[in-house]
Amino acid sequence: MPKVKITELEQQLDPLKLPRHIAIIMDGNGRWAKSKHLPRISGHAMGAKRVSEIVTAASDLDIKSLSLYAFSTENWSRPQPEVSFLMSLLVKYLKKELKNLIRKDVKMVVSGHIEVLPAAAKNVINQNIETSKNHQGMVFNLCLNYGGRQEITDACLELAKQVKAGKLNVDEIDEHRVGQHLYHPALGDVDLMIRTSGEERISNFLLWQLAYSELYFTSVMWPDFTKIDLLEAILAYQKRERRFGGI
Secondary structure (H helix, E strand, O other): OOHHHHHHHHHHOOHHHOOOEEEEEOOOHHHHHHHOOOOHHHHHHHHHHHHHHHHHHHHHOOOOEEEEEEEEHHHHHOOHHHHHHHHHHHHHHHHHHHHHHHHHOOEEEEEOOHHHOOHHHHHHHHHHHHHHOOOOOOEEEEEEEEOHHHHHHHHHHHHHHHHHOOOOOHHHOOHHHHHOOOOOHHHOOOOEEEEOOOOOOOOOOOOOOOOOOEEEEOOOOHHHOOHHHHHHHHHHHHOOOOOOOOO
16 A cells, blocks of 8 residues: 555545544445456455454544444345355454454444344454443444344334333424434434445435435445545545535
8 A cells, every 4th residue: 555645645634624423335345356256255355354454544543433334134135155154254354353443442333133143243243342342442333234224213113112101202202312212323423425336325324324424436346445545535525515404
């Protein structure tokens, strides 16, 4: 990675205009592998290495929260051998990444229904969450078996339970209260959403949190996405004027 270019890009950043919360749809692993005449799993393996690099890069930039779309509720429809490989890769990555979380003081949380994941995956996820729960650095939100509509539905169901139990009046439900019942409300809204591989859609990702997010689409495949690409995305974000519906 050209260190000179990284330094030049970092010098262009305005530290007062950094996105507080960055979310990334890590797309293109399969196409990357196909372009190199490799099996799809090779793309996923390379993609896992990029996760570690980008988590470190975002932490070093003092980004407060980073959400990565690792496995959606729709991904279960993929061929079973590929799903099994992804679950084993997840275990391998998280075991290795724990040292980095500790070194960088990064707190890891998970969004999604992980109770249906294989036992080995659940165990290492819970270990990483428990080990890093008191860390004071960046919050790394790994979205696993996650769907944006499901998250909003879960929030509504929890509010409905409170109403049924007499703990909440219907007319007390507003945007703030719904937001407080999302998986990790402390993460706040997404400032910058990045999608790799050239696709331009949000694919059921953080639907509530993306309401006023700046969207950045790049043709770079996730296995090729480096710190340079992250810096370029942040610089593009800093050049935009965010009006949040105002003038």
